[in-house]
Amino acid sequence: MSNTEHTGGAGRPATDAPAGKTAGKTAGERPSSQGTSAEQSLGAAGEQLSTAPAQESESAGLPALGFTGWVRWFWRQLTSMRVALILLFLLSLAAIPGSLIPQNGVDEMKVNAFKESHETLTPIYEKLQLFDVYTSVWFSAIYILLFVSLIGCIVPRTAQFVGQLRSRPPGAPKRLTRLPAYTTWRTGVDPEGVREAAAKVLRKRRFRVHASGDAVAAEKGYLREAGNLAFHIALIVMLLAFAAGQLFRSEGGKLIVEGDGFANTLSQYDDFRSGSLFALDDLGHFSFELKEFTGTYEPTGPQRGTPRTFEAAVTYSEKGGPDKDAVIRVNEPLHVDGAKVYLIEHGYAPVVTVRDGKGEIVSRGPVPLLPLDANVTSQGVLKVKDGYKDKNGKRDQLGIPMFFVPTFAGEGQGQMFSVFPALVDPRLSVSAYRGDLRADSGVPQNVYQLDTSKMKPFKDARGDILKKQLKPGETFTLPDGAGSITFEREVKEWASFQISQQPGNGWALAGAVAAILGLMASLFIQRRRVWVRAVAGPDGVTVVEMAGLGRSESSKLPEELAELADLVHFVSPSVPADADTASDASGTADPAGTAGPDDTADADGAHRADPAPAGGSAHAGRAVNRDAGGHDPVDDGAEPAEEAVPAEGASQ
Numbered sequence: 001m002s003n004t005e006h007t008g009g010a011g012r013p014a015t016d017a018p019a020g021k022t023a024g025k026t027a028g029e030r031p032s033s034q035g036t037s038a039e040q041s042l043g044a045a046g047e048q049l050s051t052a053p054a055q056e057s058e059s060a061g062l063p064a065l066g067f068t069g070w071v072r073w074f075w076r077q078l079t080s081m082r083v084a085l086i087l088l089f090l091l092s093l094a095a096i097p098g099s100l101i102p103q104n105g106v107d108e109m110k111v112n113a114f115k116e117s118h119e120t121l122t123p124i125y126e127k128l129q130l131f132d133v134y135t136s137v138w139f140s141a142i143y144i145l146l147f148v149s150l151i152g153c154i155v156p157r158t159a160q161f162v163g164q165l166r167s168r169p170p171g172a173p174k175r176l177t178r179l180p181a182y183t184t185w186r187t188g189v190d191p192e193g194v195r196e197a198a199a200k201v202l203r204k205r206r207f208r209v210h211a212s213g214d215a216v217a218a219e220k221g222y223l224r225e226a227g228n229l230a231f232h233i234a235l236i237v238m239l240l241a242f243a244a245g246q247l248f249r250s251e252g253g254k255l256i257v258e259g260d261g262f263a264n265t266l267s268q269y270d271d272f273r274s275g276s277l278f279a280l281d282d283l284g285h286f287s288f289e290l291k292e293f294t295g296t297y298e299p300t301g302p303q304r305g306t307p308r309t310f311e312a313a314v315t316y317s318e319k320g321g322p323d324k325d326a327v328i329r330v331n332e333p334l335h336v337d338g339a340k341v342y343l344i345e346h347g348y349a350p351v352v353t354v355r356d357g358k359g360e361i362v363s364r365g366p367v368p369l370l371p372l373d374a375n376v377t378s379q380g381v382l383k384v385k386d387g388y389k390d391k392n393g394k395r396d397q398l399g400i401p402m403f404f405v406p407t408f409a410g411e412g413q414g415q416m417f418s419v420f421p422a423l424v425d426p427r428l429s430v431s432a433y434r435g436d437l438r439a440d441s442g443v444p445q446n447v448y449q450l451d452t453s454k455m456k457p458f459k460d461a462r463g464d465i466l467k468k469q470l471k472p473g474e475t476f477t478l479p480d481g482a483g484s485i486t487f488e489r490e491v492k493e494w495a496s497f498q499i500s501q502q503p504g505n506g507w508a509l510a511g512a513v514a515a516i517l518g519l520m521a522s523l524f525i526q527r528r529r530v531w532v533r534a535v536a537g538p539d540g541v542t543v544v545e546m547a548g549l550g551r552s553e554s555s556k557l558p559e560e561l562a563e564l565a566d567l568v569h570f571v572s573p574s575v576p577a578d579a580d581t582a583s584d585a586s587g588t589a590d591p592a593g594t595a596g597p598d599d600t601a602d603a604d605g606a607h608r609a610d611p612a613p614a615g616g617s618a619h620a621g622r623a624v625n626r627d628a629g630g631h632d633p634v635d636d637g638a639e640p641a642e643e644a645v646p647a648e649g650a651s652q
Contacts, residue, residue, distance in 0.1 A: 078145065079152030087146040094142055098133035101125065108271065134246060135276075147239050154232050161225050169208055172215035172531035176547035179531075181561040184545045189572040191542050194534035197571040198546075201564060202530065215533040221551065227521025230514055237511035241504035247277040250501045257349045257366050257494040261289035264339070264499065284337030284501065288316035288326075293346055293493040297421050305374060305421055312343050312495045328497075338501055345496040347371045347378055350404055350428050351488040354384055357391035357481045366492045369404050370448050375418040378404045381450045383437055390434075391481035397437045399450045400485060403429040416469070428487045430476055431467045432458045458482065527551035530564060534572075541575055544568070 065073065077083055102110035111131055115122045129136035176182055187194065191214065198216050199209045207218035252269035254262050262268055264286050296309040311329045318324075318337050328334050334341040349366035356362050362384055369378035384398040405418035408427040416429050435455030438445070445451060458466040458478055468476040470487040477484045533545040546568065548561040 075152065078149050081153065084146065084149045084153060087142060087149055090142050091139075091146055094133070094139050097130050101130050101133070103133065104131050143239065143243075147236065150232055150236050150239075154229060154236070157225075157232075158229055161222075161229060164225070165222065168210040168212075169217040169219040169529060171212040171217055172533055173547075176531060176533060176545045179547040179549050181548040181558040182546070183561065183565050184543065185569065185574045186537065186541050186543055187569075187572040188575050189542055191534040191536055194542055194544055194568070194572045195532065198532035198534070198568045201567045201571075202532075205564065207530065214535050215531050218530045218532075219528070220530075221525050221527030223521050224525040224527045224551075225522075227518040227525060230518030231522060232518075234511045234515035234518055238508050238515065241506075241508035241511060243504070245275075245502045245504035245508065247275040248282070248501075248503050250274040250278050250283065252499050253344070253496060254499065255368055255494055255496045256290045257368060258290055258292055258492045261287060262497070263287040264337075269499075282501070284318075284339040285320070286316060286318045286336045286339070288314045288334070288336075288341065290314055290495055293495045295346060295422070295493070307421075310343070310346070312346075312497075338503075340500050342498040342500065343495060344498050345371070347376060347494055347496075348404060348406060348423070348426075349492045349494045350402075350426070351490040351492065352382060352400075352402075352428075353486040353488060354382070354388070354398065354400070354483065355486075356387070356389045356483045358389065358393075359483075360387075360389075362387040362483075366490075366494075367402060368494045369402060373418075374421065376406050376421040377416075377418045380404075380448050383439070383447075383450070385437060385439055388483070390483075396434055397439075397455075398483075399433040399435075399437055399452070399455055401431050401433075401450055406491075423491055426472060426491055428470045429467060430470060430485050430487075431465055432478055432482075432485065434458070434482065526556070528557055528560070530561065532568065542572075544572060 102114050104111055118125075125131055129138070133139055173179065189197075195211060195214075195216050199211060199218075202209045202216065202218040205220070207220045208222075209216060209218045211217075250272070251274070252272035254268065254270050256262055264283055266272060266280060266283070291313045293312050294309055295307060298304055298306045298308055311327050313325070313327050314334065315323050315325055316334065316336055326334050328341060328343045330343055333343070347369060349368040351366050352363070353361060354363040363382065367380060367382050369380035371378045380402050382398075382400040382402060384400070388396055388398050390396055403416055405416055405427050406422060407418050407420035407424040409417060409419040416427065433450065433452055433455040438451050438454055460466045460479075466479065468485075470476055470485075472487055472489040472491070475484050475486040528548055528550045530546065530548045534542055537543045546561060546565050548557050550557045
């Protein structure tokens with residue numbers, strides 16, 4: 001009794017000592033000597049047994065990461081899959097303004113027109129670099145971060161994948177009955193023969209096979225991870241190709257009239273744009289001449305006026321070589337010396353002759369006019385800068401606005417409009433201005449627009465601007481002996497070409513194809529493992545077990561295991577029914593026909609697969625996903641099938 005009391009007294013301070021102390025101090029009482037001696041006897045053990053909340057030290061705190069720690073944290077965040085997806089989403093969002101807002105590197109005229117019509121938004125857009133989206137600082141930052149994030153994801157995963165390829169398939173789990181797909185049967189073939197037959201069957205199905213102990217381990221579907229890596233590597237290739245295309249690209253436009261040519265030099269371009277790392281020495285050495293443009297159109301029906309033939313016949317030479325003939329069509333460019341020559345647009349260039357007051361020819365030739373609609377209604381300007389003199393011999397300049405229709409349909413209506421894009425009934429409307437064209441003012445001018453600020457129009461008797469509609473061969477005589485304008489009977493056609501050099505296009509295409517193939521492989525290829533165990537039962541009859549485990553969710557795993565089991569069962573058929581019956585009568589055979597040396601079954605037949613039918617049926621290896629009682633092994637408290645695979649030496 002005294003021992004019990006002593007134990008209780010000694011145990012009480014160990015659990016209630018802190019609370020008792022606090023209460024004693026509050027009430028002004030002194031702790032008992034018995035509690036003090038108990039605390040001293042327990043020492044450190046008593047402090048550990050105390051249930052009182054520990055008082056945190058004021059100096060306790062989280063350790064400082066330091067510079068290296070923060071760098072590691074930032075790198076782990078940047079190379080995570082979540083951040084990579086966020087950056088990819090941001091990149092797609094950042095590309096939207098480049099599609100909606102005119103870009104300086106694509107169409108300067110549209111950019112200028114946008115700025116003129118949106119005076120309030122223009123300063124904001126310029127500060128945000130929305131007219132140069134793909135070369136802006138914020139787009140480049142997203143681009144570079146995504147590039148680094150992809151590399152950080154790929155490098156360790158590639159090393160891990162190489163290690164998996166070099167390793168062997170993991171050995172068979174101790175209990176194959178716990179795997180999602182399982183089948184078993186008994187055969188008269190010796191265990192070694194069953195294992196050899198199983199290995200041969202699995203190799204024919206392109207499994208990686210490794211024999212270990214009493215089982216054969218096989219694995220298949222490594223291309224799934226290879227496809228995943230190929231998809232990410234292809235994204236990097238596309239990003240690099242995009243960067244190279246932007247940095248080393250060159251792009252220019254040239255309008256060429258039939259009979260004229262072009263040499264690939266900077267001075268020959270009507271407009272030219274290039275990347276920041278492009279050098280003029282990188283321009284290809286070639287030239288070409290537009291021999292003839294051919295355009296035919298649908299004459300009748302709802303598709304009337306739709307182009308049917310749209311091609312330019314050219315003669316080109318490369319690096320001073322011999323002349324070659326080629327035909328350039330829409331989406332069929334000419335490939336020459338690393339450049340592509342695209343056919344962009346076409347129009348008409350009526351041949352016009354201008355004479356001065358003394359009848360001398362001061363200008364003669366085709367005048368390219370820009371189309372305004374699908375029926376090639378066109379307009380432009382002829383500027384006579386030098387050589388023109390009035391009737392008194394005084395030097396002057398002429399500006400002649402022109403309006404042209406290939407198929408005139410405004411007869412008697414006082415209007416100029418075209419109803420068909422082909423040359424059926426061409427008409428040319430002209431007027432004229434005299435004065436200073438301001439060509440030497442230092443301000444760049446559009447060759448298709450006329451600055452009339454320092455010019456005066458020719459007027460008729462009523463004081464209106466003098467205009468004249470001309471048919472081919474007709475002449476418009478200017479008043480006061482100022483000369484004449486003749487619309488010759490010849491109308492030439494012109495074609496507009498775009499000459500592009502983008503070194504990253506081929507790599508971008510290859511990356512896109514590889515990305516699609518890699519994505520398909522990662523989505524449709526299933527990685528799975530199969531084990532075949534063959535051991536001799538207590539009665540000497542070989543017990544065969546087959547089980548499968550999918551590394552990803554796949555409903556076809558039981559079907560595949562059943563096919564493999566049929567093939568193995570064909571070379572190692574089930575024992576005859578009478579032999580099984582005799583064995584059962586003697587009491588020496590396994591009644592369930594499922595248990596191997598490492599497997600045990602409950603008395604009620606738990607974890608037992610459906611036994612193979614007697615007589616060696618072709619479907620004896622039917623894979624099942626349940627035990628003999630109809631229960632799911634996981635629901636019976638068994639650990640997941642993945643945990644049944646040995647971690648040591650396995651390629652996960």
